[in-house]
């Protein structure tokens with residue numbers, strides 16, 4: 001598991017630790033770890049050209065000390081000083097090691113051109129413009145340096161986090177460094193997990209500076225394959241279809257038959273004991289045709305509540321279901337039962353007008369909106385703002401509805417009141433195609449039926465779903481049906 005803490009928490013922990021350590025000890029640890037990663041990235045340190053982008057604060061100090069270490073090993077190191085001040089100790093260390101420094105000011109075109117030439121000729125660029133002390137979009141000349149670094153062919157290593165991304169949210173306001181590698185200190189930062197910041201971080205390397213004993217509960221966590229393997233249920237000798245869990249699926253309609261077939265497919269591949277599908281006649285026939293192992297019943301339009309299956313362990317409701325009055329009755333009936341329920345798509349749209357159905361519910365509920373649907377659940381919130389600050393808004397919805405929320409999209413985030421947000425690391429743009437959400441809902445439903453709590457079921461579901469998309473065609477485009485077929489390979493990859 002990777003853990004992330006907010007800037008405020010890091011500052012407090014850093015203060016407590018620094019009080020017990022000699023001056024500069026933490027920065028020396030950070031810079032040594034940074035220099036080690038940089039040396040590993042370079043084909044050879046001796047004779048290589050390293051450019052440091054240096055801002056006013058300690059992030060620049062880290063870059064300068066690491067640059068000094070590389071200069072001592074024979075690298076040609078040039079620091080471009082962009083800030084209103086510079087870390088004096090770091091600059092002295094760089095100079096003592098034979099490195100050179102030049103100032104870059106936003107107004108001086110000649111200095112900017114000289115800096116541009118250094119960047120273009122570099123083998124390695126170390127981004128120490130701003131770290132956790134950065135606020136708002138990058139100012140000049142920082143923004144221009146970030147752009148030039150992006151256009152250069154060199155490997156870019158970001159110090160602590162790529163400059164220009166918000167450490168707590170991952171929001172990017174204007175130009176930001178695009179790193180190949182980010183070397184982060186003490187703990188991960190939430191902005192390294194969540195898009196759009198996460199997309200700028202490249203491979204994230206963690207350097208332990210001894211902060212862990214001082215850190216409280218994290219703001220966010222990002223599961224790795226072994227965490228998922230530990231959570232996924234595995235059938236034992238005593239398993240039977242009822243113990244593995246019976247999932248009721250109310251997805252699709254005669255108009256949207258695919259949502260029925262895909263959701264049931266996701267559930268079956270999620271290892272459910274039995275799927276009980278209920279829906280309109282043509283959709284039900286389609287499900288049976290594609291998945292003969294599903295137990296299917298046809299909804300009575302005059303009695304939607306009475307025709308719902310009983311003796312089930314969990315429910316999935318909503319994908320392609322429609323917004324008609326019978327769908328409302330169905331939703332109210334399902335939420336009235338004391339069982340775990342996953343609501344997706346149309347069920348979320350219906351819920352937005354009836355929030356009490358979930359907020360007053362005691363049994364576990366999981367909502368799986370995309371950003372547009374979450375905007376419906378949080379009146380007055382723009383979709384674009386949700387995309388920019390996914391962690392905050394998922395947490396807000398979880399608090400407002402008193403349930404678990406999985407926010408789908410560029411980075412899938414799972415929030416639950418009082419718990420650290422889970423940020424899924426396997427997401428891929430390949431998933432941005434119709435029907436993939438139906439598969440996810442079914443797959444997570446299977447895990448709910450098996451008895452996993454919603455947060456764990458959602459965590460495993462998002463992870464396996466993303467991995468399946470990546471594995472389906474080796475990174476080439478996929479359809480939602482391909483995704484269903486690739487789930488077993490993803491499960492094999494996780495379970496080993």
Ligand SMILES: NC(=O)C1=CN([C@@H]2O[C@H](COP(=O)(O)OP(=O)(O)OC[C@H]3O[C@@H](n4cnc5c(N)ncnc54)[C@H](OP(=O)(O)O)[C@@H]3O)[C@@H](O)[C@H]2O)[C@@H](O)CC1
Pocket residue numbers: 010011014026027030055056057058059060062083084085129130131132133134135136137138139140142159160161185186209211
């Ligand atoms: N915490 C830890 O445990 C450890 C932390 N360590 C390191 O310290 C880093 C934090 O250092 P920090 O506090 O000095 O802040 P940091 O990000 O370098 O610079 C902030 C300065 O930048 C400026 N500035 C701000 N916004 C800007 C903008 N948009 N555009 C342009 N400029 C902007 C502003 O200065 P101004 O120019 O306005 O005077 C501000 O004062 C941390 O990320 C890690 O690398 C490790 O060494 C050891 C362990």
Ligand SMILES: [K+]
Pocket residue numbers: 059127128129130131158159160161162163
């Ligand atoms: K940085």
